[in-house]
Amino acid sequence: MSLISSALKRINPSPTIAISNKARELKATGRDIIALSAGEPDFDTPDNIKEAAIAAIRRGETKYTAVDGMPELKAAICRKFKRENGLDYKPSQVTVGTGGKQVLFNALVATVDAGDEVIIPAPYWVSYPDIVQFCGGTPVPAMTTIEDNFKLRPEVLEAAITPKTKWLIFNSPSNPSGAAYSFDELKALTDVLVKHPHVWILTDDMYEHLVYDDFKFVTPAQVEPALYDRTLTMNGVSKAYCMTGWRIGYAAGPEQLIKAIGTLQSQSTSNPSSIAQWAALEALDGPQDFIAANNKVFKERRDLVVSMLNQTKGLHCPKPEGAFYVFPSCAGTIGKTTPSGVKIATDEDFATQLLEAEGVAVVHGSAFGLGPAFRISYATATSDLEEACRRIQRFCGSLS
Ligand SMILES: Cc1ncc(COP(=O)(O)O)c(C=O)c1O
Secondary structure, three states: OOOOOHHHHOOOOOHHHHHHHHHHHHHHOOOOOEEOOOOOOOOOOOHHHHHHHHHHHHHOOOOOOOOOOOHHHHHHHHHHHHHHHOOOOOHHHEEEEOOHHHHHHHHHHHHOOOOOEEEEEEOOOOHHHHHHHHOOOEEEEEEOOOOOOOOOOHHHHHHHOOOOEEEEEEEOOOOOOOOOOOHHHHHHHHHHHHOOOOOEEEEEOOOOOOEOOOOOOOOHHHHOHHHHHHEEEEEEOOOOOOOOOOOOEEEEOOHHHHHHHHHHHHOOOOOOOHHHHHHHHHHHHOOOHHHHHHHHHHHHHHHHHHHHHHOOOOOEOOOOOEOOEEOOEOHHHOOOEOOOOOEOOOHHHHHHHHHHHHOEEOEEHHHHOOOOEEEEEOOOOHHHHHHHHHHHHHHHHHOO
């Protein structure tokens, strides 16, 4: 009898975390490593948010709260959805979890039965298919192309839908491509979804605030109110508020689903940290101006990286609208050989050899379901990014 459950055997450790760990190990041996693999802002949590947490501790807000979020935070989340997305939710339609990842995990565990299909546009965030597989469901990748800037075409969505489809997982701006959908682009997809009333929409809006060049963020239930009753709108404070370590994510949707997520959470982690909840409340209700200041830096970095990669032999990099990732194609390097005699057959070989030769850690595109490509996170010091791109140029130039 196996110790490990069959559910667990269906999933793998996150490849992005594995690569970041490998980079850390190499660094510890004294090698000069630049890691462009982690998905978190290099900026610190703003002081007003830290102070709110400290004040909460001093007030003694150190006890259990309501399992799926304290009323004060749920009220702030309802205000956020109204103010920023034009969406009306009641506190009973809101759930708060330990990071966006837990909210997603709970939503899928609460709803996906064996044999259910979940459509996931590729390239996708690495956790989506694994969580679906953990639940016994079948992830159905819906492919995009670099020519379409990694945005899903409505006819590809239509073709992916079957009677077994339970969810579409939608993520804009996207990890790993940075692609974000305009109103018209999203409307073309919601028009398809309106025709298929059995399909639920799980929208991961984690990178909502990280958009550049006056891009206007929109979310499915806002673009198509007819989908409101079958949409779970997920978001969190990790990325925009530089709070990855605090672990607060949230979602809003139909009460029946929110209640089911709460039941699951009541039998697993219970409430997310009371202190982090008070910090998240300050993040949502407090001053927002630092977001624009951070975005100015992110935009400059995006422009720098896109420009340097597009001057690199064998690479091609679209300019994405948001998040802090770029997803260049490395098709022009496949089949070439490194000076040490190693043949690059896949994007994973590309990433491994780049780390070996130049100490730059990136994540191969096939880990996100689309290759040959790789993901660079530009949420790192501009000087390191510049040096990393120079090294990537040298590496690609050395291939023959
Ligand atoms: C697309 C996407 N969704 C969700 C998450 C999870 O966020 P959190 O750190 O709040 O769990 C991430 C984090 O990398 C992400 O990139």
